[in-house]
Amino acid sequence: MTTIIFRRLEELVNQWIWRQDFWLPPGVTWKDIAERTSDGSRHPVPRDLLISLPLALGFIALRFVFERVVALPLSRWLGVCDRVRVHVTPVPKLEAFYLQKNKQPSQNDLVVLEKHCGLTPRQIQTWLRQRRNQDRPSNTRKFCEASWRFVFYLIAFLAGLISLIHTPWFWDHRECWSGYPRQGVAEAQYWYYMMELSFYLSLLLCVSVDIKRKDFKEQIIHHIATIFLIAFSYCANYVRVGTLVMLVHDSSDFLLESAKMFNxxxxxxxxxxLFVVFAAVFLVTRLVVFPCRVIYTAVVDSLDIFPPYPGYYFLNGLLLVLQALHIFWAWLILRMVHKFVFLGKVERDERSDEESDADEEDEVGEEECSWEQKKGAVNSKFVSLANNCVLNNLTNQRRKMNSRTPKAR
Structure with a gap:
């Protein structure tokens, strides 16, 4: 009974989602892809993607164990220090406002909160600033997250390089289309695909609990585009191009995560x-190798095998979305390199590790608060000096009067 239901569900998916007239070139069917190759290697079918769901959950569980067993002791050994956060006094009305909006209050919000809480606007702003700082992630938490990604990207890059370095399409990208669609998939390439797909699924599932960066929206778009690209390229047997895309991305990602860890x-x-090395590798692989070799072979070389069709535009559209994100991140990296070269150090983090704008406002608020305290202390000193000057003048005048009185007598 279960087998019959599963087959019926697969037929519906193939009928409404995996339509061969949309995803495959003209004259090519799913049966053509499913035919065994002469060397007896694996042939891709959509049902293979189902294994990525339990693997993604396994990645989440493995990450939970890794961060507590490996990353946390490593952070202490490397000397990661956390800032001391001030825990605010609970105020229900302010807590409800913070959980609902979590932003700087407007003038109208301050008037309403002042009536309900009985606090001054300055006290309300101070409470909200300290409440935001209380929720900011610690350096230890950010180190654990970066170390987990570093380990995966490093292992994935080495595994992908080992599995592809002896393949003909690694050196000649036109070989990606040789014999298409009857191209076998080796076991190493199959597991390389499934591990990458499962990892990005786990990142998408954990996006609500992970640290929010300045490029949070771009990261979501990147994860979704990557998942669709991996799933579609596997089902349509664009595995050769897909492995090159994943290898190009993994080549620089582990360098960025290692730079974050030491930061x-x-x-x-x-x-x-490490950041200088990462910037060089990123700019070369994402702005030169990826568009000039990978996108070129998918857009131009593939036309020697089949004419354009809907799946052709879908594949290249996703590749262009990734390239647009590469240009955005390259702009951030070049800003960092400019500061590093002309200022001698990185003053402000422009990488994907940078926190949201709310944190910047908190820092500005803290500076304003500290300035107010300093100004108040300076004013009190001026007042005391002025008082001392007045007292000294009065004392001197009395001494002069006393000295003049005997002479008059």
Whole structure:
């Protein structure tokens, strides 16, 4: 009974979603892809993607264990320090406002909160600022997240390089279309695909609990585009192009995560050196290799095998979305390189590790608050000096009067 239901569900998916007239070139059917190759290697079918769901849950569980068993002791060994956060006094009305909006209050909001809480506008702003700082992620938490991604990207890059370096399409990208669609998929390439798909699914599932960066929206778009690209390229047997795309991305990602780790640990020179290496690898792979080799072979070389069709535009559209994100991140990286070269150090983090704008406002608020305290202290000193001057003048005048009185007598 279960087998019959599963087959019926697969037929409905193939009929309404995996339509061969949309996803495949003219004259090519799913049976053509499903035919066994002469070497007896695996052939891709959509049902293979179902294994990515339990694997994604396994990645989440493995990450939970890794961050507590490996990353946390490593952070202490490298000297990661957390800032001491001030825990605010609970105020129900302000807590409800913070959970609902979580932003700087307007003038109208301050008037309403002042009536309900019985606090001054300055006290309300101070409470909200300290409440935001209380929720800011610690350096230890950011280190654990970066170390998990570093380990995966490094292992994925090495595994992908080992599985592809002996393939003909690794050196000649026109071989990606040789014999299409009857191209076998080796076991190593199959698991490379499933691991990458499962990892990005786990990142998408954990996006609500992960640390929000400045490029949060771009990261969501990147994860969704990557998942669709991996799933579609596997089902349509664009595995050769897909493996090249994943290898190009993994080649620089582990360098960025390692730079983040040393940044949180306070190893500034090591962080800056790794960031320079990452910037060079990123700019070469994402702005030169990816568009000139991978996108070119998908757009131009593939036309020698089949004419344009809807799936052709869908594949290249996703590749162009990734390239647009690469240009956005390259702009951020070049800003960082400019500051590093002309200022001698990285003053402000423009990478994807940068926190949201609310944190910047908190820092501005803290500076304003500290300035108000300093100004108040300076004013009190001026007042005391002025009082001392007045007292000294009065004392001197009395002494002069006393000195003049005997002479008059």
């Amino acid at each position: 949180y640990a306070g190893w500034r020179k090591t962080c800056d050196a």
